[in-house]
Amino acid sequence: MRRFTLVALTTAAVPTLATGATGCGFDSSTLQFSGTRLEQAKCLLQPDENDHQAPARGASLPAPLESLMTREFTLDTEKFRSYLHAHGISENDIGGPLDQPVSHSLANGHPAARYFVIHDTSLNVCTQTGKFSGSDSPSASSNLKQRWQDSEEAHLFITRDGKSIRPQGRDFSVPWRATKLEHVVGQRARGIFLHVENVQLRAVDLRPGESPLNGKGDCRNDRIAQTPGFTDAQYDRLALAYLDASSRARQWLVPAYHVAIDRGIADGHDDPRNFDLARWGRAVCEKLVALGEKCE
Template identity: 35%
Template sequence: MKYIVLCGSFILFLFSGSSPSWSKHLALCKFSLKTFEFKGTPADQVKCLLRKIKMNGSSSSKQVIPEWLTMHVGKQTNVQRSSFRKYLVKYKILETDLGGNIDKPLISTKRKDGRMVQAQYFVIHDTATANKRKRKSFPDNMNTSKWRYNNLNSSLWNSTSRKVNLIINRLGNSRTFIDYEKSRQGIAVKLEYAKFAKQAKSMFLHVENVQPRIQPHPFKGKFFPMGPTPGFTDVQLRRLALAYIAASVRRGTWLIPAFHFNIDHGLKNYYAHNDPQEFDLPRWIDQVEHVLNSISR
């Protein structure tokens, strides 16, 4: 239990005091307190929100955005609920394991202009689970049910369960902690702190992905920055694709995927968690496209 660190074993904050909440735009990708959105079109936003994160968590860099995502993000899904449901039944996947009933809308909030808006951002995390038993190597059994962190019913996840909507293990199983329609008790990114943008809470859905971390030289202390390569298994990415499609079908438009680090990086006096590590964006979008092709057949 002590080994669990929710997404990134980074130092959380350094100072208190001055609040940047007066600022109109927050953090690296410029979250607007007026619109509750990041700057730019959805296609522009993913370029910033999906920047590749350095292992030491100091910064992130641009990466190529897969064409499917650029073409679809923010636009209508055009996926029939009945077709998606048929797919889920065929593969014995429960809607309740993908954030809840796909007929229901997502959580929504009222903007300053009075308009109700549904959650729009699909935030991808990794659990950054420190492998303290072997600090320099990954567990041999990390992709099997014998690795205890793959047990989603374990009390190991009690704290996580109050902060995020969903968790996905390395065997491709998922568990919904909080329905996509419901408010989360805790916060999953610093931007959601009241001093920054508490309204952001209703704009974000959060998905944790189980991933071990190790501590290469010269890192010491509590920081376990390195994830395995690839970071997530194929079945884990498949389930993440399904969780994304389920959320987007409920909203009616393709949500804007985002990495945790890029949401928080640049917030005054805070360091952002360095997750997700080793996330293979093209492989994930391949899984999204694969599922969509299977649904439309």
């Protein structure tokens, strides 16, 4: 989703990207944000400033995220595979086979994916806010597989009823870009970020007397996000996708919001809106405990 209030990053300013022009200080030579993994996660999980979920800057991350950013990766792949089998979930449904590596960059040293990027689809219904009430139904058009299966965006889509869809057959092994930052940095950034889109509807926010359409005949904005932003079924499936990606990377990937990755770049996006990090943390914890790992 496009934002309308960002300060433009001029062409002349692009080289400063390497020294921290973006909100979390992405270094385009090392392909990492600044700070420890925990510091990066805290910065990259800052939502849009219009979001009611915004925690205080520097606040602790909810369990288990703070712990995952500082502990060794010990999750047993075979236990995870058995868990999925017992629950009738295919590895392909949550990001791809556990015995295949995640994507790598073509940059020197071919670094593997480090960031697990959470998006919302910002599906704009403009003034048709009545669509919000039926949006969690499996039969809603926004929850149908065919709505997303040909999309050129992301590695995975998760619908509001918890289905997951591989767009164009992609999974986490395919280097793919889905943020402004990755396009500003260029091809070297391809493969460092894994992208998961979560279905959310948006509507237009109008001032009194304002037309919902702009001069081009398009909806003026998509600033009103659904509340709650996401369903339990989405948080659950997103937790499994995070475990799939991290298992294949053999480290807990740094979770990140799209909005935080693009912060400071002109025309950056604002998603995900109304993402409940504590609720997602509980879904991750539930899986960890079921797999014999600590939730702390």
